[in-house]
Amino acid sequence: MSTLVFLEHHGDELLKGSLGVVTKAATVAGGDIAGVVLGSDVRALAEGAGNFGAAKVYVADDPQLEAPLSQPRVDVLAQLIGDQGIDTVLFANSVLAADVAAGLAARLDAGLNWDLVDLTQENGKLVGKRPALQDSVYVDVGWTSEPRLALFRSGSFDPSETGGSAQIEDVEVVLEEFSTAARMVDQAHEESEGPSIEDAPVIVAGGRGLGGPENFTLVEQLAKALGGAVGATRAVVDAGWYPYATQVGQTGKTVSPKLYIACGISGAIQHKVGMQSSGVIVAINKDANAPIFEFADLGVVGDVHEVVPRLTELVKQRKGG
Ligand SMILES: Cc1cc2nc3c(=O)[nH]c(=O)nc-3n(C[C@H](O)[C@H](O)[C@H](O)COP(=O)(O)OP(=O)(O)OC[C@H]3O[C@@H](n4cnc5c(N)ncnc54)[C@H](O)[C@@H]3O)c2cc1C
Known part of the structure; x- marks a missing residue:
């Protein structure tokens, strides 16, 4: 061969x-x-x-x-x-x-x-x-x-x-x-800080449970505190809340970071297939019956607007930042 x-x-x-x-x-x-x-x-x-x-x-x-x-x-x-x-x-x-x-x-x-x-x-x-x-x-x-x-x-x-x-x-x-016959007229690179989701050891992903695009700052801040990248579900990408390049799942990217924190994500099969091989999966969701809890290693039943900022604060304190 x-x-x-x-x-x-x-x-x-x-x-x-x-x-x-x-x-x-x-x-x-x-x-x-x-x-x-x-x-x-x-x-x-x-x-x-x-x-x-x-x-x-x-x-x-x-x-x-x-x-x-x-x-x-x-x-x-x-x-x-x-x-x-x-x-x-x-x-x-x-x-x-x-x-x-x-x-x-x-x-x-x-x-x-x-x-x-x-x-x-x-x-x-x-x-x-x-x-x-x-x-x-x-x-x-x-x-x-x-x-x-x-x-x-x-x-x-x-x-x-x-x-x-x-x-x-x-x-x-x-x-x-x-x-x-074809020629490249222009090439633009997306401005981004921190690691890409393909390479990041930590991914903090946001779903529709965040409530709106403005609340993505919550996951961005937690990702920054952990030195990780931000991921998203297709529901939020389709809604125009976050760039397509961050979509995790069947029609997005397959990722396997050491730590995956899912914030306000239901855990649909099409999302699961893109992140199930992550080392540790943490889910924060206000619905205790959300499917994501069936395959998360750690789960917090709570409101992302309360839990995520507190988690970010704790990480910063631990890191002395
Ligand atoms: C062919 C096909 C391909 C697809 N490919 C993908 C893909 O690549 N990636 C992908 O992600 N999806 C994909 N999907 C879509 C997928 O089926 C789901 O619709 C999508 O993953 C749901 O996104 P979500 O979890 O953000 O939203 P929802 O399913 O709406 O879940 C939102 C969750 O947030 C919770 N929540 C609400 N408010 C709060 C709060 N304040 N605090 C905490 N939790 C809260 C809710 O309890 C709920 O569990 C695909 C679908 C199809 C049919």
Whole structure:
């Protein structure tokens, strides 16, 4: 099996999600794991992937790949897959990765299994695991042809350092004329303080029980006191109370912090699937029968407007702040 992992980067860092997929691939498929980094001035990034299990990293370093556009990446990957006889290509989900994976599937007429949360090898065959029926069951999925393409739900795997190093190999960048038709006009980055919810060891999440967008300051203050990030439910994101990027759950992000504090969140199955692997789950809800208490490790039955500020004060006192 010859496996390639699409290594996405932001600025001068490889994304944790991509490195988690490298770690998983190295466990499932053994040593023959390669990564590919595409961008401009990205050579230095490639070496880092060896530490997570990639034996080789292909580098497509070209100013034409500077903008995060999918079609030029599809060109380079299609060529690389053909040249190297790669049979499996794995992606950690992101807007760009999903676009590249879909484009590659169309270009190579390849099967793409998406929204996977696990990968195993059974009797020499790769088997993906995909949640279905609103995440209430898992189904096993496979591929009937090569190359096999797989897109994993964000946060599915934690990267684990191996101390290894990768052999770096440059890839020639030849783009199709139609692939350069789109150009990036503008790119804006959201201003944010503190860790992102994918990386934060602590997440304080707010739900509709907060009562309104202005009350998100309660969870923000607690998150700040704990050095954590703020998460949200889809109900509040849909209502425009908080940015979509913070949504945890089936149609948001999958997170696994050490501590997850759910404030005014009912604990619907679609929210649960995105945070159930957190180390310790604390729920604050005024309804003692809220479903979240069925899977929380610690629960406080009370009003978020009273409990959360007091908790923030206590944390600050403990920390001497
Ligand atoms: C296909 C699909 C995908 C979905 N994907 C997601 C997803 O990715 N993420 C997600 O979160 N949801 C998702 N949902 C929506 C999900 O089903 C729930 O509707 C949503 O999670 C509920 O959000 P909530 O807990 O904020 O609101 P509610 O369910 O309205 O719960 C609010 C809670 O706050 C409590 N409360 C009220 N006032 C207070 C107070 N003053 N103090 C303390 N507690 C209080 C209430 O008792 C209640 O338990 C999805 C739904 C579908 C159908």
